[in-house]
Amino acid sequence: MDPTDIDPDPDRSDDDMTASLSELPVEEIPPADVDNLVEDDAYTSVGSLGNDPEAEVAVATDLEQELLSALMWAPPAIARAVAAQLDTKHFWVPQHARIFAAIVTVVATNAAPSPALVNAQLLATGGQGEFSTRSAQQTMLTLVAPTHRPVAVAGQVPYLAIAVIDGWYRRGYTALLTAMDQRRQEAPIEELSGHWAQLTRYQQRAESEWLTRRQALTEVE
DSSP, X not given: OOGGGSOOOSOOOTTOSSOOOTTSOGGGOOOOOGGGOOSTTGGGSSOOOOSOXXXXXXXXXXXXXXXXXXXXXXXXXXXXXXXXXXXXGGOSSHHHHHHHHHHHXXXXXXXXXXXXXXXXXXXXXXXXXXXXXXXXXXXXXHXXXXXXXXXXXXXXXXXXXXXXXXHHHHHHHHHHHHHHHHHHHHSOGGGHHHHHHHHHHHHHHHHHHHHHHHHHHHTOO
């Protein structure tokens, strides 16, 4: 699947670190705008792409699709345990984040997150209307009936989740480095150490979250 064919939600959230894929070709995706970054979780959101955005988007899209597909066929206990360690911000593709949110809602009822229940949850919450019924159906079809690979077995689900979180963590570093480079060029020299200290706090918070969630996923059985 070409990720630029996806019709992502143009309004991720107020604390986005980067522009939505929207209609832009991959090579035209702008870097993170430091002036739009806010306190709290700004630097621990979805992150920014590096020097090869097309490859990064392809890898992230493939991993997210395989994880979501596996979650919808996984035993309820594994689906709940894995979903508990993930957040919508860990997904690069907005449709995938919304589908994951629907999976979380379904597993919270102690039901197995079957494709039918997830699709019903998307419809019940307006998810299909937000990125079009056609787009939602195409995305769900890709997830539940992949043409280029089998659905991952249950034992692979935690490792797919780890790979998704690793991608989020790496994109966060890209955003931090981009932000500091902008500050280096634009901020008064006496403010540089303060900006560095602030970015270091963001990095430490992201690292703590990454380590905690990653460790929990390694313990899922």
